[in-house]
Amino acid sequence: MRYLSTRGLPEDPRPGFSEILLEGLAPDGGLYMPETYPQVDAATLASWRATLAVDGYAGLAASVLSLFIDDIDAADLRRLCAEAYSDEVFSSPLIAPVDELDGGLWLAHLSGGPTAAFKDMAMQLLGRLFEFELNRRGRTLTILGATSGDTGSAAEYAMLGRRGIRVFMLTPAGRMTPFQQAQMFSLDDPSIVNIAVDGVFDDCQDLVKELFSDLEFRRRHHLGAVNSINWARLAAQVVYYISSWLRATTSDDQEVSFAVPTGNFGDIMAGHVARMMGVPIRTLVLATNENNVLDEFFRTGVYRVRGAAETLATSSPSMDISKASNFERFIFDLLGRDSARIRDLFGARLPSQGSFDLSGTSEFSSIPSHYGFVSGSSRHADRLATISQVLERDGVLIDPHTADAVTVARRHVEPGVPMVVLETALPVKFAATIAEATGRVPERPSRFEGLEELPRHVIDLPDDAGALRALIAGRS
Numbered sequence: 001m002r003y004l005s006t007r008g009l010p011e012d013p014r015p016g017f018s019e020i021l022l023e024g025l026a027p028d029g030g031l032y033m034p035e036t037y038p039q040v041d042a043a044t045l046a047s048w049r050a051t052l053a054v055d056g057y058a059g060l061a062a063s064v065l066s067l068f069i070d071d072i073d074a075a076d077l078r079r080l081c082a083e084a085y086s087d088e089v090f091s092s093p094l095i096a097p098v099d100e101l102d103g104g105l106w107l108a109h110l111s112g113g114p115t116a117a118f119k120d121m122a123m124q125l126l127g128r129l130f131e132f133e134l135n136r137r138g139r140t141l142t143i144l145g146a147t148s149g150d151t152g153s154a155a156e157y158a159m160l161g162r163r164g165i166r167v168f169m170l171t172p173a174g175r176m177t178p179f180q181q182a183q184m185f186s187l188d189d190p191s192i193v194n195i196a197v198d199g200v201f202d203d204c205q206d207l208v209k210e211l212f213s214d215l216e217f218r219r220r221h222h223l224g225a226v227n228s229i230n231w232a233r234l235a236a237q238v239v240y241y242i243s244s245w246l247r248a249t250t251s252d253d254q255e256v257s258f259a260v261p262t263g264n265f266g267d268i269m270a271g272h273v274a275r276m277m278g279v280p281i282r283t284l285v286l287a288t289n290e291n292n293v294l295d296e297f298f299r300t301g302v303y304r305v306r307g308a309a310e311t312l313a314t315s316s317p318s319m320d321i322s323k324a325s326n327f328e329r330f331i332f333d334l335l336g337r338d339s340a341r342i343r344d345l346f347g348a349r350l351p352s353q354g355s356f357d358l359s360g361t362s363e364f365s366s367i368p369s370h371y372g373f374v375s376g377s378s379r380h381a382d383r384l385a386t387i388s389q390v391l392e393r394d395g396v397l398i399d400p401h402t403a404d405a406v407t408v409a410r411r412h413v414e415p416g417v418p419m420v421v422l423e424t425a426l427p428v429k430f431a432a433t434i435a436e437a438t439g440r441v442p443e444r445p446s447r448f449e450g451l452e453e454l455p456r457h458v459i460d461l462p463d464d465a466g467a468l469r470a471l472i473a474g475r476s
């Protein structure tokens with residue numbers, strides 16, 4: 001499988017998976033995409049049902065990922081998947097179990113990994129893939145990432161102790177919960193550098209992209225990406241759409257819908273990929289919080305990003321995002337993979353005007369029928385009510401982000417079509433909101449006891465690319 005950039009930079013030959021794994025962002029500032037989506041037929045779907053039953057999640061992952069990765073030996077890929085998706089790493093031997101809830105909803109549990117968020121699902125594999133590839137090339141990698149609370153800790157726990165890898169992680173100062181901060185800032189290791197930026201998540205993500213676009217700096221410091229701008233993250237996330245579809249169905253032609261809480265458009269973009277591959281996904285329900293840029297686009301065709309002043313601090317803080325990186329990948333598909341139009345929209349119009357408008361185009365009208373997307377948003381009061389209702393009706397405590405998805409999912413349930421909600425974090429990370437919704441604090445797994453009391457290791461930094469460059473260079 002060869003990869004190309006959404007912005008159309010001609011690369012000859014086009015890079016393979018291992019190349020783009022380490023590269024992260026394409027040199028022209030675009031995002032890597034597979035040349036074509038692998039297509040699966042009925043026989044493959046049936047074989048995956050057998051693989052999941054016999055070889056478990058790890059076996060399924062190796063089989064699905066081999067469609068995107070042809071430059072890592074099949075036996076090595078199977079071993080890396082087996083190591084990542086084991087019951088020593090995840091709390092359930094099923095890795096991503098699925099339960100039926102009330103009212104046509106199902107819940108895919110994706111937060112059983114080391115840091116209690118769905119980000120572990122891809123990050124545990126990514127850490128192993130990086131280490132494997134760096135060993136092969138005798139190279140090192142300086143990860144530069146941005147987090148609104150969960151990607152950062154998942155990345156740090158996945159990369160910690162891996163040879164040749166160090167991590168610089170940008171966080172929005174004061175915008176993460178005390179638990180999320182403690183999970184990252186308590187790590188005391190020279191290979192992990194936590195940075196609190198005076199800004200919101202989008203500012204952090206912009207800094208990452210700015211340093212990546214400085215090709216000389218990027219090459220000198222061997223920058224690599226763990227955000228979902230890295231295609232490997234999405235490829236790994238495709239697997240749990242397939243395992244969840246398999247677990248919520250009994251026959252290979254049965255459709256399911258997915259409801260996904262969205263911030264950076266990473267999780268739901270993997271659902272789009274699975275659907276484009278031919279997995280029987282009927283509808284992709286996109287759910288935002290009060291920062292509803294994406295919901296606005298899917299309802300109106302206008303994509304208008306917002307600045308820090310307009311990005312609200314909400315009770316689903318990991319989704320306080322107003323400029324979704326991965327959205328460029330979906331628009332690339334929507335516009336027939338026309339990279340000139342992508343350069344115009346994302347390279348010119350967004351930076352200069354802050355918006356673009358696809359309303360009135362045939363492409364925009366085709367979204368529900370061709371791509372299956374519908375959308376909605378959820379607010380603080382919805383979140384609280386949903387957390388308390390799901391606890392009462394189903395005896396399951398869900399986190400505020402998953403609650404946003406349940407809220408919006410309920411508006412789109414169709415008889416006979418399982419609506420699978422993707423859980424994105426455990427409630428323990430958002431204790432204050434859970435207490436407000438239910439009157440009790442969430443259970444704390446023993447491995448997280450006393451986290452907030454540990455010493456903090458974090459460097460304050462202004463929202464300034466020069467200061468960030470100096471920090472990284474000073475530690476080289």
Ligand SMILES: Cc1ncc(COP(=O)(O)O)c(C=O)c1O
Nearest residue numbers: 150263264265266267318401424
């Ligand atoms: C807990 C949680 N839920 C949902 C999301 C949204 O995921 P994505 O950014 O992939 O859309 C995030 C991160 O953005 C998250 O950390």
Ligand SMILES: N[C@@H](CCOP(=O)(O)O)C(=O)O
Nearest residue numbers: 147148149150151227228266
């Ligand atoms: N919610 C995320 C934001 C970053 O998203 P990613 O898709 O780039 O990993 C977080 O928790 O940091």
